[in-house]
Amino acid sequence: MASIPVPDISLGAIAPEITLALTAVVALMLEVFAEKKGRDHIAYISLVGVIVACFITFRLAGDPSWTTFSGLYVVDRFGQFFKLICLLGTGMTILVSVKYNKDEGIDNGEYYALLLFATSGMLFMVSGSDMITIFMGLEVMSISLYALAGYTRKRARSNEASVKYFILGSLSTAFLLYGIALIYGSTGSTQIDIIAKAVSSGSGVEAVLDLGIVMLMIGFAFKVSAVPFHMWTPDVYQGAPTPVTAFMSAGPKAAAFAAFFRVFNVAFPSLQADWWVIIWILAVATMTVGNVIALLQNDVKRMLAYSSIAHAGYILVGFVAGGALGSSAIMYYMLVYTFMNIGAFAIVTVVGRKGEEKTKFSDFTGLGYRYPLMAVALVIFLFSLAGIPPTAGFVGKFYIFMAALKHGYVYLAVIGVVNSVISIFYYLRLSVMMYMQDEPGEDLPPLVFAPSLIAVMIVAIYGSLWLGIMPAGYISFAQSAFLAL
């Protein structure tokens, strides 16, 4: 019997993912053996796992990039940067969840295990250099998210979110998978650099390839909630438990963008002249629809859902711009977005109280006087989301629009600026709401700020402000990590 040649395998490369998966298993075990009260330690142990994964990711040598697992997995700084964003999002989410889960009675180890599984899926997606790896990572992430979205089982809205997300997510998976199959059929490979060679040499069957590319694009567009594949977003974001919403809006989006960007820029650079048009349309539609609908929302979670759609639009602008500038702009923006968005959601969990009954705009009136520090924090996050200087959101937007201008997409940049002007209105509306006088209504118990939540808020404020005042270091980090093509 002939021996089977074992390809080069480096477990070190996937050490962050392994760490997360192991931590998840530990969390499951702890759930079984833990005492019934005081389960905070599961959260903190999960957090330690995330931090260790961060550390390992940071230490991996990604420059120059190298592949392992027969070219299915790549270690490069682009991936590392996005991994750190995903891990940051997860870490912050865990901290946001501690208090919330206790209030909602869902402080199980399974919750954290699912979060960690989802994160490991994201990391595989980010570093996948083969469509199969990317797809598997995406599925791990999605399956965990479907479950997490419905985690507050007693709430009908949460169940609805889960089912909707699952059905539509499966549909998008079908698109994605069909796209991968067609591309494989045309080029004979699922590995993106081999696809690139086949595409540029023109050896593939062109029409099949074209259809595959569009299908692939639709699959990714769903994951980043680009219009018209965005419709699940508001319902799912509103229905899911708030920490899960915060989680979904940051890490999975970053991972999807990373994979989206990597596949299109590595595998199909020669067709860029064609696909940028579609991304252009997606970007404009996404920004505009997201911002315009957000204007009239009365629920803060839903408003933030539309705002996250709009932000996906801005990031798509960076995608269209492409190149070193565009990719580092996306990275920087995604990083900033993670800070400010999770920060905003963290406050929503507090104000929402038990059962998330208080997430209407009107529930925020007068908070500026009763909880001045929290209100200032929320204003910082909202201003950053709106892109008002000197917050990090401004630098991020400026950077993205600059990248678009630099590559000659003038109209796109102008539309982006118009959109960010529109967006200011609804962010401001909430800020103003907090500083309006409260009508004497029902007497509510005071809001409780758990230490873990205060920690998240401090981290988020740091990110939203410091990255705006001193962005140079982070930008050059993003630039050093841009996708080497």
Added chain:
Amino acid sequence: MELLIFYMFAIVSVAFAIFMIVARKPVSSAISLIGVMFCLAVFYVLLNAHLIAALQILVYAGAIMVLFLFVIMLLNLREKQGAISYHRTALQLAGVAVFCALLVPFMSMVTIPGTSGGAGVSADFGTTAGVGKLLYTDFLLPFEIASILLLAALVGAVALTKLKMK
């Protein structure tokens, strides 16, 4: 010969698929789905993918569909009441027609590259040994990720159904 079998089963599978959607009894739908699965298995055979063909019948047409049927019977679903809105059906047909119209120029663009006939496919392609070898060498990573996927799905399913929550 191959082509003849292909077209035969292609037509049958499309017919099953349509019937599955149109059928008013859930059980009929499920049974038609099994038909589709079988046809797909035939395609796999035609493509030299014997292992996948076997798995298709065992896992999909067998295990999963049985589960489906059980669920349908347990839920005791009734036949859907009410007349079909013809207005709506017309609209749906129009949509299908537009999509097909779009596919026509697409199909015309597809240049069929001669006889493909398994060119470039190695001898052990599609065999159990061949697939196994691929899974444990080149595609080891996705294979391993699948384990995480299954665990996550399991945990998720338990969490959504059985877990005690306060």
Added chain:
Amino acid sequence: MLGLENIWLVPILPLIGAIVNGLFGKFMSKSSVTLWAVGSTGLSFFIAVIAFLNLLSLDARDRVFEKILFTWIQAGSFTAQAGIQIDPLSAIFLLIVTGVGFLIHVYSIGYMSHEEGYARYFAYLNLFMFSMLLLILGNNFLLMFIGWEGVGLCSYLLIGYYYEKDSASNAGKKAFVMNRIGDFGFLLAIMWIFWTFGSIDYTTVFPSASQVLPAGGFAVTGITLLLFLGATGKSAQIPLYTWLPDAMEGPTPVSALIHAATMVTAGVYMVTRCNALFNLAPTSMIVVALIGAATALFAATMGLYQNDIKRVLAYSTVSQLGYMFLACGVGAYVAAVFHVMTHAFFKACLFLGSGSVIHGMSGEQDMRQMGGLKSKMPITHMTMLISALAISGIPIFAGFFSKDEILLSAFLGHTKGNLVYWILATVAAAVTAFYMFRLYYMTFSGELRAEDQHVRDHVHESPNVMTVPLIILAFGAAFAGFLGLPIIEGGHALNNFLGPVFHTPGAPEHPHASLGLELFLMGFSVSVAVLGILVARHFYYVRPEAATEMAAKGGFIKTVYTTLQNKYYIDEIYDVVIVKPVVSFSRSFLWKIFDVKIVDGFVNSIASFVTDLSSLLRKSQTGMVRNYALAMALGGVFFVGLWILALGN
């Protein structure tokens, strides 16, 4: 030690004050809040003065100092370095902002003493100082934009300071919307500048402007018009001016600092800073001059019938800002900055004086309730008289010199239609003199008309902490004009100082008028102003009932009839023929139609269009999974179709 190197301390100190008061103000005593707020501003003023002296000691050509603090954004070939730049132009603004700012901080101690949220107020005010100083001292467009947004933000916060009043929060919102339109233009202009120059640093953009951009070309005209759009928002020019009168809902010291002396002049600073660009775009210059002149007259006529003392001053501010833009438009940048400076003195003094009056009148702002305050508030009276004389352009006082220089430049300017500008501006000068003295006489002369006994009993002069800043400002309003004595050529200190900043390629050479012509124009504008004052004196001092009679009378014939019987017929004909039509035109058309319907209507219709679109799009969100799936499928069909039919070769 406190040389130019440390100029960065000037903006940082108020920022520290703002942070301390903002975070810990609640827990501190009033006096320590005051110490942080006023102390930091005072110190920053002190450093600014020393920096200014240092700058003066340098050779005229070397008076540009740039200090890069850190690399802010580094993105490929694009670098934005956060740094501080000081040159004569920013030095002048620096002194105005820190000096007037310091005085107003001092004044606020007294004015705000009875108000809630003392620390919050000072935190906002200090934050404003920081942003404004950043705007002035920044070495690139982005920093200017950050300061620009920052001052706007503080302005909304302070306008809405009395948040319990609906009108206050609405006014804040209005200011916000109008400024968004302006800021949008500014941001686009910055991007356009970056696109053409590959940089946003002043030191890169301005020197190379004439080589990169062809004079009068599309690009430079577009950039400058967008910049000017930004300026019209911030500086309340037509068509984005209506927020400023509403902004008077804020506390009076805020009106003095932000809505008179400093923030609203940011637009003027921006245009003068970008003179290298504006000089290359003659079309934009005409637009700037025309809008400036039109606003000057237009806002002045609107000031005629206002009864709220602060609203009169608000329209007056809009009008005076119009003068500044007129000066920019005819290329007389020095005159514009000169007017910014004198205006800062007299308008801040007027506002603080009105604040003192309001304070003394227990919060009453309606001039019809005032009168006879001359004896009760002597210091306020004197300082306001000086400032009113200054704004009216009476010789010796500061406003005379700067306004005269603008009028002269408009007359001599070689741009098209300069005579039109001159006529508009001169008429505006007469109207200005009229309404300022209407305000003066209604407030200080005659009898106290307040009905409320409580108010009558409590009329008092303000405490020293309020009057001392008034006196200092009045001093400036009286004598600051001598910096720019126009007649003696060598003696125009300001011109010599600022000159190098404006010697950029394409700068219009100003033809020098003969001494005779200058004197004639000067005499003409002075007599026009005096005429305005005399008319006001007649209606509101000599025969205060004449104005009310005029208003009370009905039809035209009846008016003519009574006019003939009246021995003051000349005055009354003047009133009927000129004043009344102008007033009613201003009331019925300019204010009711133009202001409310057209400008606000335009802004509102944009808003309602977007909200309609929003509710339409919201309907697509049905909540039904199958509809979502359908939308996805249709989207898929669309993109596949697009790719097959249009793209993909």
